[in-house]
Amino acid sequence: MSTATPKVGFVSLGCPKATVDSERILTQLRMEGYEIVPTYQDADVVVVNTCGFIDSAKAESLDAIGEALAENGRVIVTGCMGVDEGNIRDVHPSVLAVTGPQQYEQVVNAVHEVVPPSLEHNPLIDLVPPQGIKLTPRHYAYLKISEGCNHSCSFCIIPSMRGKLVSRPVGDVLSEAERLVKAGVKELLVISQDTSAYGVDMKYKTDFWNGQPVKTRMKELCEALSSMGVWVRLHYVYPYPNVDDVIPLMAAGKLLPYLDIPFQHASPKVLKAMKRPAFEDKTLARIKAWREICPELTIRSTFIVGFPGETEEDFQYLLDWLTEAQLDRVGCFQYSPVEGAPANDLGLEAVPDEVKQDRWERFMAHQQAISAARLALKIGKEIEVLIDEVDEEGAIGRSYADAPEIDGNVYVDSDQDLKPGDKVWVRVTNADEYDLWAETL
Numbered sequence: 205m206s207t208a209t210p211k212v213g214f215v216s217l218g219c220p221k222a223t224v225d226s227e228r229i230l231t232q233l234r235m236e237g238y239e240i241v242p243t244y245q246d247a248d249v250v251v252v253n254t255c256g257f258i259d260s261a262k263a264e265s266l267d268a269i270g271e272a273l274a275e276n277g278r279v280i281v282t283g284c285m286g287v288d289e290g291n292i293r294d295v296h297p298s299v300l301a302v303t304g305p306q307q308y309e310q311v312v313n314a315v316h317e318v319v320p321p322s323l324e325h326n327p328l329i330d331l332v333p334p335q336g337i338k339l340t341p342r343h344y345a346y347l348k349i350s351e352g353c354n355h356s357c358s359f360c361i362i363p364s365m366r367g368k369l370v371s372r373p374v375g376d377v378l379s380e381a382e383r384l385v386k387a388g389v390k391e392l393l394v395i396s397q398d399t400s401a402y403g404v405d406m407k408y409k410t411d412f413w414n415g416q417p418v419k420t421r422m423k424e425l426c427e428a429l430s431s432m433g434v435w436v437r438l439h440y441v442y443p444y445p446n447v448d449d450v451i452p453l454m455a456a457g458k459l460l461p462y463l464d465i466p467f468q469h470a471s472p473k474v475l476k477a478m479k480r481p482a483f484e485d486k487t488l489a490r491i492k493a494w495r496e497i498c499p500e501l502t503i504r505s506t507f508i509v510g511f512p513g514e515t516e517e518d519f520q521y522l523l524d525w526l527t528e529a530q531l532d533r534v535g536c537f538q539y540s541p542v543e544g545a546p547a548n549d550l551g552l553e554a555v556p557d558e559v560k561q562d563r564w565e566r567f568m569a570h571q572q573a574i575s576a577a578r579l580a581l582k583i584g585k586e587i588e589v590l591i592d593e594v595d596e597e598g599a600i601g602r603s604y605a606d607a608p609e610i611d612g613n614v615y616v617d618s619d620q621d622l623k624p625g626d627k628v629w630v631r632v633t634n635a636d637e638y639d640l641w642a643e644t645l
Contacts, residue, residue: 210319211239213247213276215268216339218255220395220439222283223339224348225305226253229282231336232312236321240337244275248319249300251311254292256285256365258540269296278318282311284365305366306351341592343625344391344435344608345384349377349425353397354404355442357468358479358547359508359539362397371403374420375411378428390590390625391435393607394425400442423449430458435590437607439464443487448494455498460604463494467505470525471518474511477550488528502605504533509567510560511539513552519563523570532578533611534571538564572637579612579635586645589614591626601628603640611638618644 212233216226229251230240241247250272254265265285272279273296281292282303289302301314338345352367353360381392396402403409403420410417418424423446429436430453437460441447447463454461467487469475495501509519526534538560541548555563589601592608599616606612616622616630622644630642 209237209239209322211241211246211248212315212319213241213244213250213272215250215252215272217253217265217268218257218261218283220346220393221348221397222253222255222305224346224395225283225308227336227339228308229253229311230339232308233315234337236312238315238319238321244272247276247278249278249280249315250276251280251282251315254281254283254285256283256287257362258537258542260540262291266292266295269299273298280311280314280318282307284362287365340608341624342388343590343592344393345389346393346395347377347381347384347429348372348395349399349402350396354401355398356479356546358477358550359468359511359542359545361542361544364544366397369398369401369405371406371420373406373409373411374403374418374425374428375413377425378413378418381429381432385432385434388625389434390627391437392429392432393437393439394429395439397440398442399438399440400444400447422446423453426450426453426459435460435604437462437464439607441465443467443490448490451494451497451501454501461498461500462502462504462604462607464504464607468508469511469514469518469522470529471514471521474514474518474522477513477552478508478511478547488525491529500604502532503529504535504607504611505531506535506537507567508537508539509563510555512541512547512550512554514539514555514563519566523567526567526571526574530574530578531571532575532605533607534575535610536564536567536571576635576637579637579640582632582640583635584632586629586631587614587642589616589628589630589642591616591622591624591628593624594622599628612640613638614640614642616642616644620644 216223252269252272255261262285269281279299280301281299284305286302286304292302300318303310350369350371352369353363354369402422406420408419408421410419418428441463443465453459468480587603589603591599591601593600599622601614601616603614629645632640632642634641
């Protein structure tokens, strides 16, 4: 084994769940004495954590692998795209190793084979920070509560890549959250493939945290997280009845009044073809009921247009539904016939690419008008903002209604010396379709 400090470069693509995987791998490598370096030139080996959700993500992953090979030459591939090693090796036969998602040990072992750990490192003395290595700014962190998914949505290949639902013991999750908060984290973003289903696989087993019994279930997890004095944001929540249980916690200020619910469509016919859970058309009534309990509630969602068999009537139904639902934050994808997705074998007529593009443009214009109107209502209101960055023009932050990197920003005009991680109260002065402008009080 080498006595010099071995150096690893790391490229992390894809969703927040992949980011958490990257952080676990990096934490392990750091504990073993590896130095994580920011350039290809300084690295002894490069690890690329790929995304394989849709074709454009696969293309981006293959491009990233190619760039790493061209710049460094020694590349290990992991992540969702790694479940199909043949596809990667067809394009890049010289990669050193390929592993799938959550295969932390295999990735670390592959690094050991290429660049053995230093004999000089003593993990008992050369301590990594107890919260691990984070790829997010230090004031917010993703908290992964489970792996996998029990649904069989016809457009999705995540269950085949990440397996069935496996919930983490609630005591482990809460202990990790506590470490993160002690390390300075001001916002915890709860993530999984299906946050509402947390604990189903464990029959909501009771675990212990700080000597107290806690059920492995979304409501009890949220109640415990709310005691930590930081923002808690829920992502990837399916609209099951148990979501009703957390709305009062939001109304009481214990959780951020924010739900990320991937509705995907509104037409009952399309939802049935998608094999979406809870596709019956009671969603609008439930949104109305949630907002009656918690008027400040922000709902973000994602949708797919151009799913096989989607007619103009189905699409118009979706637009009308958006008008009724008045969602705050919305993303939209054109359907991508990902290899291995059951939707490819439904025998439904494919929607032509030009029609998909037209519907996507109409969808975005329709929703932008809704978003702009909802944000305009905030002008003159006082809100709390978490500062993410400060540049020569001022501070940029987010309100409770904004998840990092996917939602809008709040641009803050202030004579205070603001720093990333600061929380500050502001008055909103202007708005557009996505962002707010404000001044400190």
